[in-house]
Amino acid sequence: MCGLIGFLAAGAGDPTGTGDLSETDLSVTRQAIADSLVQMRHRGPDDGDTWSDDEVVIGFRRLSLIDWEHSHQPLPYLDGRYHLIFNGEIYNYLELRERLRTEFGAEFATQGDGEAILAGYHYLGERIVTELRGMFTFLIWDSQERVLFGARDWFGIKPLYTYTDERGSFFASEKKALLSVAPAEVAADVNTEALQHYLTLQYVPEPASMHRRITRIDSGTSFTLRPGGEVVLTRYFTPDFPIRPVSEPDKLYREIADALRDSVAKHMRSDFTVGAFLSGGIDSTAIAALAREHNPKLLTFTTGFEREGFSEIDVAAESAAAIGVQHITKVVSAQEMMDTLPLIVWYLDDPVADPALVPLYFIAREARKRVKVVLSGEGADELFGGYTIYREPISLRRLSAAPDPVKRLLGSLSTRLPEGMRGKDLLRRASIGIEERYYGNARIFRPDEMADLLKTYSPQVSYTDVTAPYYAASRHLDDSTRMQYIDLFTWLRGDILVKADKMTMANSLELRVPFLDTEVFRVASAIPVDQKITRETTKYALRRALAEIVPAHVLNRAKLGFPVPTRPWLQAEMYEWAREIIVSAGTGHLIDTAEALKLLDAHRDGPHDYSRKIWTLLVFMVWHGIFVEGRIKPEIPQPVYPVAI
CATH class of the missing domain: 3.40.50.620 (HUPs)
Known part of the structure; x- marks a missing residue:
């Protein structure tokens, strides 16, 4: 596994239209990208390097797992026409290399999977991504056609962030690498819509990030970019569930x-x-x-x-x-x-x-x-x-089939039941459709709870904004399978x-x-x-x-995961620690400090469990202290692991 960063010049203001950087600008950008690799040294402690031409700068950190003595990146192909930086593993690379050898006479200088991507792109073009069985993000620079081609794997196993300014477009495996090459105001610009979604979902939904000007390339998506042009995205994989009856x-x-x-x-x-x-x-x-x-x-x-x-x-x-x-x-x-x-x-x-x-x-x-x-x-x-929640449509089948007036009555009844009473949430959920009812496994703060807590709260922002396109694309599926589709x-x-x-x-x-x-x-x-x-x-x-x-x-053992005792710890060992994070956080313009402390005290005193809500706030406050305020500076350990085990 590895870390990559790439840059393609915008070409703005260049009278030749070639997008060439001046030698000074190129030198500055090359150095900035080389410096940014320090932010990703944990992703690739074994080696690293950069490469550039008049329009492109690419950098790489490598964790060597296949063909570790060769396959160094940036990886050239066809006498330097192509250069690749690639994070991931292609599990069918042996079969792919043999196919390219047999069908096209492809030649290889390494034994690795990266060269299979390069040869595949040369002979098959952009459709090579549909031939790759694995996890990946990669960038390929074609110096002959002057085009950057990139892709992210089918399910989004590997990350790819992107940022664009007047200099051009940057892509990287880690957002902190992009923050290191971006102006300081980019780090200060918190995406308040993403924050609202985070407080609901416990994560920032793609393609957004918590920094407004940095986004992510979608899973199952490839793209092309030419100097001075716009990123052209192509979704090569849209998951579907072509369900078939089972006779055997x-x-x-x-x-x-x-x-x-x-x-x-x-x-x-x-x-x-x-x-x-x-x-x-x-x-x-x-x-x-x-x-x-x-x-x-x-x-x-x-x-x-x-x-x-x-x-x-x-x-x-x-x-x-x-x-x-x-x-x-x-x-x-x-x-x-x-x-x-x-x-x-x-x-x-x-x-x-x-x-x-x-x-x-x-x-x-x-x-x-x-x-x-x-x-x-x-x-x-x-x-x-x-997930047990996928059984909910079966449990709610009779109630969900009730006439609309009955469902409205159930919803009204649920609001009158005391908080924490058994059956309250069941009645509420039975009264609404699946598009409103299900938006993932984590449901942290409800809109009414956020209204008092989040100072930038907007009733126009809803979790349904995130899920609506996926529900629209899955109308042909049963409710339980639609829940799977949403979760993907x-x-x-x-x-x-x-x-x-x-x-x-x-x-x-x-x-x-x-x-x-x-x-x-x-x-x-x-x-x-x-x-x-x-x-x-x-x-x-x-x-x-x-x-x-x-x-x-x-x-038939129940799902385990890695259960974490945040509930009892936040009532005891972690209480003072959590209180100090809330009090010292520079998030008062976003999160109401008094409301956050009230929630922490209510959790300590019981009987209700607010640990997930508190943990959600604590993680954001620590994040803000690191990436926005610069107040929290964790000591980053140097990778000390051997190249070979």
Whole structure:
């Protein structure tokens, strides 16, 4: 895994129309980009370099995993006609190289996957992105056609930020690299609409970022840019669910198992040792069990907390023993969590208020002492129907089918019930349609709660602004599958994949997600709802498919994740720490400090749990202190990991 940054000149004011930078401007820009690579050294501690011509400057930091002695980037091709910077892994690169060799006579100077992208672009053009099976962001500069071509992977596993000013357009794997080349006023310009969405969703929905002038390239999107021109975006992948009835269930289960086995086999391709994260649930256990088929000495990793009821260590150890793998654990204390939060937020670039970030950071740090690559189970829930909330349309079927006057009555009744009373939220949700009811797995602050808390609150900004295009595109699907569709564009790439990339890359560790594979998606997307969700369980077809792969005691275990004891800790060990963050934050023009303190005290005194709301505010305040005020300056550790493990 790696870090990239690229720049293409605007050509504004150049009478020749070529977009050439002056030698002075080029030198300044080249140095700024070289300096910005320091912000991404954790993504690529093994080596780095820059390259430029009269219009382009590109820079790269490398974490070498395939063909580590060669394949250095920026990578030239065809006597320097093309130059590539590429973050990610192409798992079918061996097959792609052979195809290009056979069909076109392509020649290769390296053994890596990056050159397969370059050769593919030369012979297949922009459609090469649809041939890539993997996770990636890349930029290719064609010095003959004078065009920059770039792309981001199918699901948004790898990030790509962009920023444009009068000099031209910049692209980078980390937003902090762009902030380092942008004027100071860019960092000061907080996107208040994004902040409102963040307080609702616990993440900033793409393509926005918390800085108004820096955005993100969408998942499943490629683009071209010429000097002096505009970025031309092309969506090459729009996920769909072409559901087919199942006449032979056993055939479907075999197809799922075969797709996963093939995906894990390709994800194991590396010149270095590959490990796996193991929470003890079905998804991570399945990945670890399949990985062990390729490496009998597989190392697995999990984490837990110094608090009863918030540790998966015993459960994960039981699963590790059942599949016969070595297991390493890390216990996290409340003090470690408090001490490390500013550093974690620095690595994030944008605030993400998922407490599971913290244990993920620590277990990634532990894993990197022993391996350079880990496999993980992200994406299984979104593809196979794993979240309990996906069963809601079944639970609400009778109430949702009631006449509109009855539903309005249910909604009115829900408002009269006291806060926290059982059934209150069920009545409210039954009274509204799915487009208003479901906007992802995290629902933090309601609009009425934000009105008092957020000083920039606007009733014209709604979470439905984020989800409306995706609901419009999924009208042909049943409600449960529409929820999956929404999550692919929101929760998955806004929360799950951000924390997976940022926390592992913080430790120079590559995380690979075999469930988020194009062939696995092809199989999963056709599964009908009754093979995904029943009244008793979720991921029904996946569980059946894994019956001979995953130990029986794991097969129907409830979803675990990495539970974090923020509720009890914010009432006790973390109370004073949280209060100090709120009081010292320079966010008073955005967040009402008195309201935030009132929420913290109400949580301490009980009986209601406001820990997720408080954590959401704390993460934003720390983020603001780092990236806007410059008041909080976490000490960034130097990568000290060996090149080879």
